[in-house]
Amino acid sequence: MTSPDWARDALTAVIDRVTVTESEVGARFPLFAEPDSGRWTTTGRGSWTGGFWAGLLWLRARYSGIEADRSAAARCTARLAPWVDADTATRGLILWYGTALASHDAEATALRERAARSCLEAMDPELGLVPWGSALGGPRLLARADGVPGMVPLLAGAGPEGATAAGAHLHRHLELCLGDGSEHRSWTQPAWRFDAGPGWQPCEDPPQGWSRGRAWLLLAVADALHVPTPSGPWPEPLAAAAEHLLAHGAVLDGPFVPHADVSRPDGPLDTSAAAITAVALLKLARLPGPRTTECAHRAAAILRHLVGTHLSGPHAHRPAGMLLDGCYDAGRGTAVRHELVWGDFFLALGLAALTGSVDITKV
Numbered sequence: 001m002t003s004p005d006w007a008r009d010a011l012t013a014v015i016d017r018v019t020v021t022e023s024e025v026g027a028r029f030p031l032f033a034e035p036d037s038g039r040w041t042t043t044g045r046g047s048w049t050g051g052f053w054a055g056l057l058w059l060r061a062r063y064s065g066i067e068a069d070r071s072a073a074a075r076c077t078a079r080l081a082p083w084v085d086a087d088t089a090t091r092g093l094i095l096w097y098g099t100a101l102a103s104h105d106a107e108a109t110a111l112r113e114r115a116a117r118s119c120l121e122a123m124d125p126e127l128g129l130v131p132w133g134s135a136l137g138g139p140r141l142l143a144r145a146d147g148v149p150g151m152v153p154l155l156a157g158a159g160p161e162g163a164t165a166a167g168a169h170l171h172r173h174l175e176l177c178l179g180d181g182s183e184h185r186s187w188t189q190p191a192w193r194f195d196a197g198p199g200w201q202p203c204e205d206p207p208q209g210w211s212r213g214r215a216w217l218l219l220a221v222a223d224a225l226h227v228p229t230p231s232g233p234w235p236e237p238l239a240a241a242a243e244h245l246l247a248h249g250a251v252l253d254g255p256f257v258p259h260a261d262v263s264r265p266d267g268p269l270d271t272s273a274a275a276i277t278a279v280a281l282l283k284l285a286r287l288p289g290p291r292t293t294e295c296a297h298r299a300a301a302i303l304r305h306l307v308g309t310h311l312s313g314p315h316a317h318r319p320a321g322m323l324l325d326g327c328y329d330a331g332r333g334t335a336v337r338h339e340l341v342w343g344d345f346f347l348a349l350g351l352a353a354l355t356g357s358v359d360i361t362k363v
Contacts, residue, residue, distance in 0.1 A: 003355045004300075010307040011063070011351040014344060017321030018060045022072065027079070029053050032328050033339040038318040041335070048090035048136065050080055051098030051150070052345035058101035059348050062357060070105075077108050084115045087133035087140065091119055092151025097345065100153070100363045116158035119151065123165045127194060128172040130155075130165075141194040142203070145213040148173045148220035149276075156227045163227070170224050174241050176200060177217055188214045188249070205331060209263030211273040218245045219276055222283035226361045242284060246291060251277060252298050256305035260327035260336070268336040270327040271310045272343030278302040278350045282360045303350045311347075323347050 021030050021040060028042035029050045046053065057073035076098075083094045095115035102108030122130050130151060132142035148170055155166035176192045190213030191203035206213060221242045246252055249262070260270040278299045285296035312322040326343040328335035353360040 004304075006304060006307060007351050007354040010303075010311060011348060011355055011357070013311065013313075013321035014323070014348045014351065015060050015063050015321075017319055017344070018056050018348075020319045020321075022057070030341045032326070032335040032341070033322065035322075035324050035337050035339065036318060038312075038322055038339070045082065046080060046094065048088070048093055048146075049341050050083070051094040051096065052342040054080060054098035055101055055345050056341070056348060059345075059352060059358070062101065062352075073102065074105055074107060077102060077105075077111065081111060084111065084118050086135040087122070087131075088135035089130045089132050089144070089147030089151055090136065091115055092147065092149060092154050093342075094150075096150035096154040097363075101358070112154065112157065116154050116162055119155055120158045120162050120165055123155075123169070129169045131194075139193055143173055143176050143192045143194070143200070144206075145173065145177055145188070145190040145210075145216045145220075149216050149223065152220055152224045153227055166224070166227065170220055171237065173220070174217070174237075177213070178241060178244060188217065190214075190216075207261055207263065207331070209259075209261040211258040211260055211262055211270050212276065214245060214249045214251070215273045215276040215280065218242070218251065219280040219283075221245065222280040225287055226283060239289075243291075246284075246295075251281075252291075252294060256302050257310070257325070260330040264330070267330050268327045269325045270330075271306055271323055272326040272340045272346065274302050274306060275323065275343050275346035275350060278306075279346050279353070279360065282350060282353050286361050299350065300354060303347070303354065306347055307351075 025040055025042050028044055029046035030040040030053055031043055033040045054076045057076050061069040061073045080094055080098050083091055099108040099112040119130055124131055129143055131140055132144050132147050134140040152166045152170050156163045177188050177190055187208050189202050189208055190206045190210050192200045193203050194200055221238055225238055257269045257271050257274045259265055260268050281295040281299035285292050310325050312320055312324055314320050322339040323343045324339055325337050326340035352358040
């Protein structure tokens with residue numbers, strides 16, 4: 001794949017924004033930033049998004065080659081350690097994306113291995129998944145689309161038993177969110193609650209039209225197709241799930257940036273869903289198949305649109321390199337046109353893949 005000038009220039013702007021953010025947030029973790037000023041709302045422990053900030057710092061370290069940047073990334077990653085034993089399936093988001101780019105860093109590798117073992121211990125064999133958990137509040141026995149990405153490669157790193165658990169975790173979520181495979185739904189049910197009597201019941205929040213739900217599932221399937229596994233029911237069902245996700249929801253032929261809730265065309269957009277989708281498509285484009293070229297072209301087109309339409313340029317009152325028009329929570333009206341730290345991460349990751357800075361199949 002060629003390395004276009006626009007992608008290199010945009011990656012430079014996003015990496016420069018990382019340095020500006022670092023000076024503002026200090027030892028805290030950025031969550032979302034005001035679109036007019038670029039001022040961040042932060043968290044002390046990182047919540048479910050802390051790994052994306054660490055990942056951005058590792059991307060900066062790769063980009064710059066500066067030892068001080070590498071040290072800053074390592075310090076941030078070390079602050080993710082309390083999440084290793086936290087009761088949450090978002091450990092995939094936190095501890096995979098927070099460490100996957102930390103090549104040749106022994107501490108980050110050890111942290112990822114500890115997290116993999118801890119998640120394996122949390123696997124519920126009766127439910128066939130790692131439950132959503134109670135660490136972020138609310139019911140514990142949930143299955144959510146955002147509990148799958150990152151968790152698949154993280155679990156798979158725990159040896160053959162971990163790879164088997166990763167497959168079960170992914171397939172149970174696909175069965176719930178998409179259907180059982182024999183008759184996939186044309187829509188996504190992104191969250192389910194388990195009750196002892198009736199079993200799995202759909203949740204109203206997030207809604208069926210949640211654009212990140214489909215994006216997270218596509219990313220998880222793309223991840224799994226690149227993870228070596230023991231013999232088991234992986235390739236065919238995963239290929240079918242990938243095809244279903246590509247064929248529905250206008251992934252390949254709809255708007256480059258979906259609405260945060262696709263059932264609300266009058267609602268806010270979500271550029272973070274677009275960035276996640278672009279990275280998933282880049283991963284799928286590295287696999288043999290009839291859609292390889294189509295996925296590659298669509299991913300590049302999404303990224304170019306994000307850069308040309310939603311990435312902030314020089315401005316008197318806000319920094320350049322902000323991916324604007326992300327939506328944290330449309331239903332609650334929280335940060336509905338903001339810069340989101342995970343949106344920045346997936347945009348930067350996609351641009352780094354386009355420019356040859358990162359092997360997208362390893363992250």
